Amino acid sequence: EFLGKSLKSITVEKAGIIKKKGVAVTAEARPALLGVIKKAALKQGAALYVLGRDFKIHVKTARDGRAVFDYCGIWERIDNIKLGLRGLHQVKNAACALATVEALKREGFKITVPAIKRGLEKTRWPGRFEVIKKKPLVILDSAHNIDGAKTLKEALKYLKPKRLFLVIGIMADKDVDGIVRELAPLACEVIASAPDTARAAVTTVIKKKCLPYAQVVHEASSVDDACALALRLAGKEDVVCVTGSMYTVGESKKYFGEEN
Structure with a gap:
Protein backbone atom coordinates (compact mmCIF):
# COMPACT_ATOMS: atom_id res chain seq x y z
CA GLU A 1 0.00 0.00 0.00
CA THR A 123 8.93 -16.28 20.06
CA ARG A 124 5.22 -15.43 19.81
CA TRP A 125 3.33 -13.18 17.40
CA PRO A 126 -0.28 -12.54 18.50
CA GLY A 127 -2.76 -12.62 15.63
CA ARG A 128 -0.40 -14.35 13.21
CA PHE A 129 -1.35 -18.01 12.83
CA GLU A 130 -1.99 -17.91 16.57
CA VAL A 131 -3.51 -21.02 18.15
CA ILE A 132 -6.03 -19.89 20.75
CA LYS A 133 -7.78 -23.21 21.44
CA LYS A 134 -7.38 -26.92 20.82
CA LYS A 135 -9.98 -29.59 20.00
CA PRO A 136 -11.07 -28.05 17.77
CA LEU A 137 -7.89 -26.24 16.84
CA VAL A 138 -8.75 -22.53 16.61
CA ILE A 139 -6.32 -20.35 14.66
CA LEU A 140 -6.40 -16.55 14.50
CA ASP A 141 -4.65 -14.81 11.61
CA SER A 142 -5.06 -11.15 10.72
CA ALA A 143 -4.44 -11.64 6.98
CA HIS A 144 -6.04 -8.56 5.40
CA ASN A 145 -4.48 -8.44 1.93
CA ILE A 146 -3.58 -10.81 -0.90
CA ASP A 147 -0.05 -11.56 0.30
CA GLY A 148 -1.31 -12.29 3.81
CA ALA A 149 -4.08 -14.51 2.45
CA LYS A 150 -1.64 -16.46 0.28
CA THR A 151 0.70 -16.98 3.23
CA LEU A 152 -2.18 -18.12 5.43
CA LYS A 153 -3.40 -20.47 2.69
CA GLU A 154 -0.02 -22.20 2.49
CA ALA A 155 0.19 -22.47 6.28
CA LEU A 156 -3.29 -24.04 6.47
CA LYS A 157 -2.51 -26.47 3.65
CA TYR A 158 0.69 -27.48 5.45
CA LEU A 159 -1.39 -28.17 8.56
CA LYS A 160 -3.61 -30.60 6.56
CA PRO A 161 -6.82 -30.19 8.60
CA LYS A 162 -9.52 -32.86 8.51
CA ARG A 163 -12.11 -30.13 7.94
CA LEU A 164 -11.66 -26.36 7.94
CA PHE A 165 -14.29 -23.88 9.11
CA LEU A 166 -13.46 -20.33 8.04
CA VAL A 167 -14.71 -17.30 9.97
CA ILE A 168 -14.00 -14.28 7.81
CA GLY A 169 -14.60 -10.56 8.23
CA ILE A 170 -12.91 -8.10 5.86
CA MET A 171 -12.75 -4.32 5.56
CA ALA A 172 -14.72 -2.99 2.59
CA ASP A 173 -11.72 -0.96 1.37
CA LYS A 174 -9.57 -4.10 1.07
CA ASP A 175 -9.40 -6.61 -1.80
CA VAL A 176 -12.37 -8.69 -0.66
CA ASP A 177 -12.49 -10.67 -3.93
CA GLY A 178 -8.81 -11.56 -3.80
CA ILE A 179 -8.79 -12.58 -0.13
CA VAL A 180 -11.90 -14.71 -0.56
CA ARG A 181 -10.50 -16.32 -3.72
CA GLU A 182 -7.40 -17.47 -1.82
CA LEU A 183 -9.05 -18.75 1.36
CA ALA A 184 -12.66 -19.82 0.73
CA PRO A 185 -11.81 -22.89 -1.42
CA LEU A 186 -9.94 -24.43 1.54
CA ALA A 187 -13.01 -24.48 3.79
CA CYS A 188 -15.81 -27.00 4.03
CA GLU A 189 -17.97 -24.17 5.45
CA VAL A 190 -17.47 -20.40 5.59
CA ILE A 191 -19.04 -18.03 8.12
CA ALA A 192 -19.20 -14.45 6.89
CA SER A 193 -19.02 -11.93 9.72
CA ALA A 194 -18.54 -8.20 10.21
CA PRO A 195 -16.53 -6.67 13.06
CA ASP A 196 -17.96 -3.64 14.82
CA THR A 197 -16.58 -0.88 12.59
CA ALA A 198 -18.04 1.22 9.79
CA ARG A 199 -15.20 0.07 7.52
CA ALA A 200 -16.34 -3.57 7.56
CA ALA A 201 -17.73 -5.17 4.41
CA VAL A 202 -21.31 -6.31 4.98
CA THR A 203 -21.84 -10.04 5.41
CA THR A 204 -24.13 -10.32 2.37
CA VAL A 205 -21.29 -9.08 0.14
CA ILE A 206 -18.77 -11.50 1.65
CA LYS A 207 -21.24 -14.38 1.37
CA LYS A 208 -21.93 -13.61 -2.30
CA LYS A 209 -18.21 -13.54 -3.08
CA CYS A 210 -17.61 -16.83 -1.20
CA LEU A 211 -20.39 -18.83 -2.86
CA PRO A 212 -18.45 -19.68 -6.07
CA TYR A 213 -15.69 -21.25 -3.96
CA ALA A 214 -17.32 -22.79 -0.87
CA GLN A 215 -20.00 -25.47 -0.57
CA VAL A 216 -21.73 -23.86 2.42
CA VAL A 217 -21.65 -20.19 3.43
CA HIS A 218 -23.33 -18.83 6.57
CA GLU A 219 -23.86 -15.26 7.73
CA ALA A 220 -23.39 -14.12 11.33
CA SER A 221 -24.46 -10.78 12.78
CA SER A 222 -21.26 -10.42 14.81
CA VAL A 223 -17.81 -11.93 15.19
CA ASP A 224 -18.92 -13.45 18.50
CA ASP A 225 -21.86 -15.18 16.80
CA ALA A 226 -19.60 -16.36 13.98
CA CYS A 227 -17.12 -17.90 16.42
CA ALA A 228 -19.91 -19.55 18.40
CA LEU A 229 -21.38 -21.06 15.22
CA ALA A 230 -17.98 -22.32 14.08
CA LEU A 231 -17.45 -24.08 17.41
CA ARG A 232 -20.88 -25.71 17.18
CA LEU A 233 -20.16 -26.97 13.66
CA ALA A 234 -16.58 -28.15 14.16
CA GLY A 235 -15.60 -31.52 15.59
CA LYS A 236 -12.65 -32.05 17.89
CA GLU A 237 -10.35 -33.02 15.00
CA ASP A 238 -11.32 -30.05 12.82
CA VAL A 239 -9.78 -26.59 12.45
CA VAL A 240 -11.47 -23.21 12.84
CA CYS A 241 -9.63 -20.24 11.31
CA VAL A 242 -10.69 -16.66 12.09
CA THR A 243 -9.25 -14.17 9.61
CA GLY A 244 -9.70 -11.26 7.20
CA SER A 245 -8.88 -8.30 9.41
CA MET A 246 -7.13 -7.19 12.57
CA TYR A 247 -10.55 -6.00 13.76
CA THR A 248 -12.02 -9.48 13.26
CA VAL A 249 -9.13 -11.15 15.06
CA GLY A 250 -9.25 -8.59 17.87
CA GLU A 251 -12.94 -9.23 18.56
CA SER A 252 -12.43 -12.99 18.36
CA LYS A 253 -9.63 -12.78 20.95
CA LYS A 254 -12.08 -11.13 23.35
CA TYR A 255 -14.63 -13.85 22.61
CA PHE A 256 -12.09 -16.55 23.45
CA GLY A 257 -10.99 -14.70 26.59
CA GLU A 258 -7.65 -13.46 25.26
CA GLU A 259 -8.13 -9.70 25.49
CA ASN A 260 -4.39 -9.00 25.49
Missing part, protein backbone atom coordinates in the same frame (compact mmCIF):
# COMPACT_ATOMS: atom_id res chain seq x y z
CA PHE A 2 2.73 2.47 0.96
CA LEU A 3 5.93 1.14 -0.62
CA GLY A 4 4.63 0.75 -4.16
CA LYS A 5 1.94 -0.61 -6.46
CA SER A 6 3.90 -3.60 -7.80
CA LEU A 7 6.10 -6.26 -6.21
CA LYS A 8 9.09 -4.93 -8.14
CA SER A 9 8.61 -1.35 -6.94
CA ILE A 10 8.13 -2.57 -3.36
CA THR A 11 11.33 -4.63 -3.62
CA VAL A 12 13.23 -1.59 -4.91
CA GLU A 13 12.11 0.38 -1.85
CA LYS A 14 12.97 -2.43 0.58
CA ALA A 15 16.38 -3.00 -1.03
CA GLY A 16 17.06 0.68 -0.44
CA ILE A 17 17.92 -0.08 3.20
CA ILE A 18 21.03 -2.05 2.16
CA LYS A 19 24.00 -0.13 3.52
CA LYS A 20 27.38 0.48 1.91
CA LYS A 21 29.79 -2.41 2.64
CA GLY A 22 27.04 -3.98 4.74
CA VAL A 23 25.35 -7.39 4.80
CA ALA A 24 21.97 -8.32 3.29
CA VAL A 25 20.03 -11.54 3.85
CA THR A 26 16.99 -12.66 1.85
CA ALA A 27 14.66 -15.60 1.29
CA GLU A 28 13.39 -14.15 -1.99
CA ALA A 29 13.37 -16.81 -4.70
CA ARG A 30 11.53 -15.10 -7.57
CA PRO A 31 14.21 -14.31 -10.18
CA ALA A 32 12.98 -10.83 -11.11
CA LEU A 33 12.75 -9.69 -7.48
CA LEU A 34 15.99 -11.38 -6.43
CA GLY A 35 17.65 -9.59 -9.33
CA VAL A 36 16.57 -6.24 -7.87
CA ILE A 37 18.10 -7.16 -4.51
CA LYS A 38 21.33 -8.40 -6.12
CA LYS A 39 21.64 -5.16 -8.08
CA ALA A 40 21.16 -3.06 -4.94
CA ALA A 41 23.70 -5.12 -2.98
CA LEU A 42 26.25 -4.89 -5.80
CA LYS A 43 25.79 -1.12 -6.03
CA GLN A 44 26.50 -0.78 -2.30
CA GLY A 45 29.34 -3.29 -2.27
CA ALA A 46 27.38 -5.32 0.28
CA ALA A 47 27.57 -9.07 0.88
CA LEU A 48 24.32 -10.82 -0.05
CA TYR A 49 23.29 -14.19 1.41
CA VAL A 50 20.35 -16.01 -0.16
CA LEU A 51 18.26 -18.83 1.30
CA GLY A 52 18.71 -21.97 -0.79
CA ARG A 53 22.06 -20.81 -2.14
CA ASP A 54 24.17 -19.74 0.85
CA PHE A 55 22.18 -21.24 3.71
CA LYS A 56 19.55 -23.99 3.80
CA ILE A 57 16.82 -25.51 5.99
CA HIS A 58 15.52 -29.03 6.46
CA VAL A 59 12.12 -29.33 8.14
CA LYS A 60 12.00 -32.57 10.14
CA THR A 61 8.60 -32.49 11.84
CA ALA A 62 5.63 -30.18 12.23
CA ARG A 63 3.08 -30.45 15.03
CA ASP A 64 0.08 -28.11 15.11
CA GLY A 65 1.90 -26.13 12.45
CA ARG A 66 5.02 -25.69 14.60
CA ALA A 67 8.20 -26.92 12.95
CA VAL A 68 11.38 -28.59 14.13
CA PHE A 69 14.13 -27.99 11.60
CA ASP A 70 17.87 -28.19 10.93
CA TYR A 71 19.75 -25.11 9.78
CA CYS A 72 22.77 -25.48 7.50
CA GLY A 73 24.20 -22.01 7.57
CA ILE A 74 26.81 -19.89 5.87
CA TRP A 75 29.48 -20.94 8.39
CA GLU A 76 27.59 -22.89 11.06
CA ARG A 77 25.11 -25.73 11.40
CA ILE A 78 22.41 -25.95 14.08
CA ASP A 79 20.19 -29.02 14.38
CA ASN A 80 16.80 -29.63 16.01
CA ILE A 81 15.59 -26.05 16.23
CA LYS A 82 12.07 -25.79 17.65
CA LEU A 83 10.11 -22.85 16.30
CA GLY A 84 7.51 -21.05 18.42
CA LEU A 85 5.79 -19.49 15.41
CA ARG A 86 3.61 -21.61 13.14
CA GLY A 87 3.70 -21.99 9.36
CA LEU A 88 6.37 -23.03 6.86
CA HIS A 89 6.96 -19.38 5.94
CA GLN A 90 8.09 -18.76 9.52
CA VAL A 91 10.81 -21.39 9.10
CA LYS A 92 12.14 -19.36 6.17
CA ASN A 93 11.94 -16.18 8.25
CA ALA A 94 13.79 -17.91 11.09
CA ALA A 95 16.50 -19.06 8.67
CA CYS A 96 17.04 -15.46 7.57
CA ALA A 97 17.29 -14.41 11.21
CA LEU A 98 19.87 -17.15 11.81
CA ALA A 99 21.93 -16.05 8.81
CA THR A 100 21.84 -12.51 10.18
CA VAL A 101 23.02 -13.79 13.57
CA GLU A 102 25.91 -15.56 11.83
CA ALA A 103 26.92 -12.29 10.19
CA LEU A 104 26.71 -10.47 13.54
CA LYS A 105 28.91 -13.09 15.19
CA ARG A 106 31.55 -12.46 12.51
CA GLU A 107 31.48 -8.83 13.66
CA GLY A 108 32.25 -9.84 17.23
CA PHE A 109 28.81 -10.28 18.79
CA LYS A 110 28.64 -13.09 21.36
CA ILE A 111 25.48 -15.09 20.65
CA THR A 112 25.34 -18.70 21.83
CA VAL A 113 23.49 -21.59 20.20
CA PRO A 114 21.39 -22.25 23.36
CA ALA A 115 20.32 -18.57 23.36
CA ILE A 116 19.38 -18.79 19.67
CA LYS A 117 17.33 -21.95 20.19
CA ARG A 118 15.61 -20.55 23.27
CA GLY A 119 14.75 -17.31 21.50
CA LEU A 120 13.21 -19.02 18.47
CA GLU A 121 11.23 -21.48 20.58
CA LYS A 122 9.78 -18.76 22.81
